[in-house]
Amino acid sequence: MATDSDRVVAALDRFRIELPSWGFADSGTRFGVFRQPAAARSVDEKMADAGLVHALTGACPTVALHTEWDLPEGLASVPAVLASANRHGVRAGAINPNFFQDQAYKYGSFGHPDAAVRARALAHGLESLAIATALDSRDISCWFADGSNYPGTANIRQRKRWFEAQLAAMHAALGPDQRLLVEYKPFEPAFYHTDIADWGMALLLARAAGPQARVLVDTGHHYQGQNIEQVVAWLLSEGMLGGFHFNDRRYADDDLTLGSIDPYQIFRIFHEIRFFEWEHGAPADIAYVVDQSHNLKGKIEAMIQTVSMAQALVAKAALVDAERLAVAQAGTDLVRAETCLQDAFAVDVRPLIAEWRVNRGLPADPLGAFYESGYLERITAERAAGADAPPASALGASGVATRPQP
Ligand code: RM4
Ligand code: MN
Ligand code: MN
Secondary structure, eight states: OOOHHHHHHHHHHHOBBBEEEGBBBOOTTTTOOOOOOOOOOSHHHHHHHHHHHHHHHHHHEEEEEEEEEHHHHHHGHHHHHHHHHTTTTEEEEEEOOOSSSSGGGGGTTTTSSSSHHHHHHHHHHHHHHHHHHHHTTEEEEOOOOOSSSSTTTSSSHHHHHHHHHHHHHHHTTTTTOOOEEEEEOOOSOOOOOEEOOOHHHHHHHHHOTTTTEEEEEEESSSSSTTOOHHHHHHHHHHHHHEEEEEEEEEESSSOBBBSOOOOOHHHHHHHHHHHHHHHHHSOOOOOOEOOOSSSSOOOHHHHHHHHHHHHHHHHHHHOOOHHHHHHHTTTHHHHHHHHHHHHHHOOOOOOOOOHHHHHTTOSSSHHHHHHHHSSHHHHHHHHHHHTTTSOOOOEEESOBBOOOOO
């Protein structure tokens, strides 16, 4: 029988979490961007920083990219991105089209009433797909800012039909192993209606798009009080959970460091996944991706914190005694059932994780190793010296584009 530590080791061996390129670049709120001297200014610098986080944690071999920020020349940017990824020991991960920034998208992209704008957005989606293929990326991850700000100003049902048609057209262009991920968000930047506002809408659109479409759950994209782990459990049971964008929040889509506000929330999500896997005797095929915007914290430090937190919560979820839990649930033994979760969550898994790291040739303390490496001092000097380089992205914590500071 597997011991507790076997279960943790197996869970850590399998767990991979993708880093977002945009988490290494300057970002801010819609009120402004405060520059960090060490922030990455190019895709190569983002890959270098991500490569370091992977080297220190052993858990992040891939980097999610945003088409317009990281591949501004489209397909022509692919060779440079491939070379950069190779150089820094990572690979390209999910490709995220930018359906939200161009002036043309003021009133929407896939849901815009003007057929020419819809066609332009579809062309951008298909170009992102071609980029994904050229980079050998499996997932195209679509988030739409589409919606409206005032009652009566948009034909909600008509826009739904446009979304169905456009997503189906993207799906038709997928390679046999690729997936189309549909992300939802209740509000912001639209403040009256958002075209894909919740998991039910994303699920219906993904189903209508085709068999290789799945739902993407961004933990910050729910109303307060929503039971996120129930959403996860339902999507798992429907075979429709494609992946996550992980972050934490106190209010809305705050994009804070994972587990900084409510680690038990993320633990409960990992528990539902593990319980599903235990019942099915097979791992669930889920893409775990970080989607955070570290406006004030150092970018690399915050990323290491998040990866370490994710590993700790995965380890704690692996400690839940699934057999005991199933018996307690079947017997309506409420306190015993709940205690299965609470006991696992209470375990200090840090020594086990440190041992796992050392056994794999990784530093026992990735954050400490980062501070000792001298990397931060080096990039701070290098990047501050080239202060006129354009910011790699200037996006608010909530996905609100902010003007680069002069
Ligand atoms: C959104 C959403 C997307 C992200 C954009 C920029 O709020 O979370 O995943 O790519 O922001
Ligand atoms: Mn997201
Ligand atoms: Mn978001």
